[in-house]
Amino acid sequence: MKLVIVESPSKAKTIQKYLGADFRVIASGGHVRDLPEHTLGVDVDHGFEPHYEINPTKKTTIKRMKDELKKAETVYLATDPDREGEAISWHLQTVLGLPDGENRIEFNEISKTAVNEALKKPRKINVNLVDAQQARRVLDRLVGYKISPVLGKKIRGKLSAGRVQSVALRMIVDREREITSFVPEEYWTLAATLSKEGSNTKFKAMFTDFCGKKMKMKNRAQMDRLLAALEGKEWSVDTVKRGVSKSHPQPPFTTSTLTQDASHKLSLTAPQVMQVAQQLYEGVEIQGEGQVALVTYIRTDSVRVSTEAMNSARAYLENKYGKDYVPAKPNFYKSKGEAQDAHEAIRPISLDRTPESLKGKIQNNQYRVYKLIYERFLASQSADAVYNTLNVRVSAKGGEQDFGFKLTGKAMAFAGYTAVYAAPETKSEDEESESNMLPNLFEGDKLTLHGLKEEQKFTKPPTRYNDATLVKAMEENGIGRPSTYASIINVIQKREYVEKKDKKSMSPTELGFAVCDMMMKYFDDIMDLGFTAEMETKLDKIEDGGVKWKELLSTFYPPFIAKVNYASRDGERMRVEPVKTDIVCDKCGANMVIREGKYGKFLACPNYPKCKNIKPMVEEVSTCPHCGKPVQKRRSKTGKIFYGCSGYPDCTFMSWDLPAPKLCPKCSSTMTQQKGKEGLKYVCVDKKCGHVEVVVQSEQE
Secondary structure (H helix, E strand, C coil), X not given: CEEEEECCHHHHHHHHHHHCCCEEEXXXXXXXXXXXXXXXXXXXXXXXXXXCEECHHHHHHHHHHHHHHHXXXXXXXXXXXXXXXXXXXXXXXXXXXXXXXXXXXXXXCXXXXXHHHHHCCCECCCXXXXXXXXXXXXXXXXXXXXXXXXXXXXXXXXXXXXXXXXXXXXXXXXXXXXXXXXXCCEEEEEXXXXXXXXXXXXXXXXXXXXCCEECCECCXXXXXXXXXXXXXXXXXXXXXXXEEEEECCCCCECHHHHHHHHHHHHCCCHHHHHHHHHHHHHCEEECCCEEECCECCCCCCCCCXXXXXXXXXXXXXXXXXXXXXXXXXXXXXXXXXXXXXXXXXXXXXXXXXXXXXXXXXXXXXXXXXXXXXXXXXXXXXXXXXXXXXXXXXXXXXXXXXXEXXXXXXXXXXXXXXXHCCCCCCCCCCCCCCCECCCXXXXXXXXXXXXXXXXXXXXXXXXXXXCHHHHHHHHHHCCCCCCCCHHHHHHHHHHCCCEEEECXXXXXXXXXXXXXXXXXXXXXXXXXXXXXXXXXXXXXXXXXXXXXXXXXXXXXXXXXXXXXXXXXXXXXXXCCCXXXXXXXXXXXXXXXXXXXXXXXXXXXXXXXXXXXXXEEECCEEEEECCCCCCEEEEEECCCCCEEXXXXXXXXXXXEECCCEEEEECCCCCCEEEEEEECCEEEEEECCCCCCCEEEXXXXXXX
């Protein structure tokens, strides 16, 4: 028997199906050992040697793997094809006592062909990849472990800092301050509604220039003078330029572009996108087929695709859409300069498995994300879209005065890649004349004016970041890597440094401002985008063998710890302004504020110590199944969360689990709310009854 060890049970299940009875595929559940949880775990005085400990929760897993080893004639380590996967294999090799031989296999996709090909080419563990992961892990541990106590001293306890997420926080804080300090500028637009003499077809043209010189109206007075000057003018077509433009398809997805597009088109958060993409990579349950992997590895910054995949796409396009949709030469795309290019772009494993063939057989968000990946890849190998374009200058003349208006139009001549996948077009809000209808105009044509419409506008501040735009900005600035984007966003929200307005745009909290300002004051290099990007490049060079990881740490640490020591000695504290509420203090009449204590948030009077009134922070989470009043989330004296009816003491309903708003229709017992693969469901607490109701079908939230 041959043993294959992977990270996740889902991946193990998929690979087991491909390999058959001669193989046993088991999962480690990720890392089996790591730096200790409560101590630094890095010997800074002796070459930054890390001290790894076996995760207590993995002892049973390790014992099971050792038992399987006794029965195996050969062992293969098949963790993910990246730094983290290489490090997991290295830790497994050490913990399980495996010989330092050629037992590492990797594949970019979990298909029968790819796995079997990998088994033919086992290799030794790549020490450079392991060292690159160790460098990142130790570096992040040093930053987080040393700075977090400083945050606790200067702001409040139980705060933590991170090397990369602190820079992401700074980007959000800087953007918020840009918005706050932004001063809008007034401007005016003028649209003329016209038609060709003898024609009933109307079109719009926008004012652009005076005698060929661009002119902008900045206030009402200027607009009134323009309107007065246009009275009695003769309107005609000055110049007409017809042309053809081509639009080239976008490259197949990287981690960053998938996150951005899924956010824009599917309204998914970055963590949601990566969760679903991971499922598609490891394998999903397809009705009637079992566990099947659908896409290639999803943590990549490369736009490269294999020759086989390229040829497959070209054949599929010709068969489905015709020869015109296949470019004369294959479309090649160049990855960005700092991209690792270790893997292919994200693409479907097989084009024969169309999104339509999976609809209704997999979860809805799995289908939606797969459809996005499938269509983007297929479109990337399609022919250009072709458009007929029209650029017209309309002239309003009188004497020596010549006022110019612009009309632009674009009409599709050949759909090309847009027949497969259409990227959202970006257009200025002032480009009202842009149209898919091209009026039949020629130079010298006389025009009839039907009306002028002026509109006052103001310049707008930059928009707040959302998941998509923050990922794009991090990628452009070299902050983080494909495997870290989603976790960075998740962490800064979980720590309550950032909150989402309207469920999308990110805004820093008062705590986020304070943490950012403290970090900027004492650790300006850690918060510098250029410094962080340079560090990412150095970590990449460790992978290439050009930099020794302990040398990198020995250069970084001395100036860093000097700043930590200075910050610790400096007695200045930073005050976080509490959030005001509409709840009135019943003792002194002031609006109460939200504060945080040992057991979480609570309401307090702002006039402390004169008024010491406090109230529990009550969150309404459900409806009481007994009386119909709101159920509130509360904490016991020991800090344990429970759910109680707001009608207490008239209604004494209480539950340790989130209750459903109704009693069990079968036995009248309490039902609880639970989220599972099926979605939101109500489950009867009486195990003998066992009644379950699926309330909301899963969208893989």
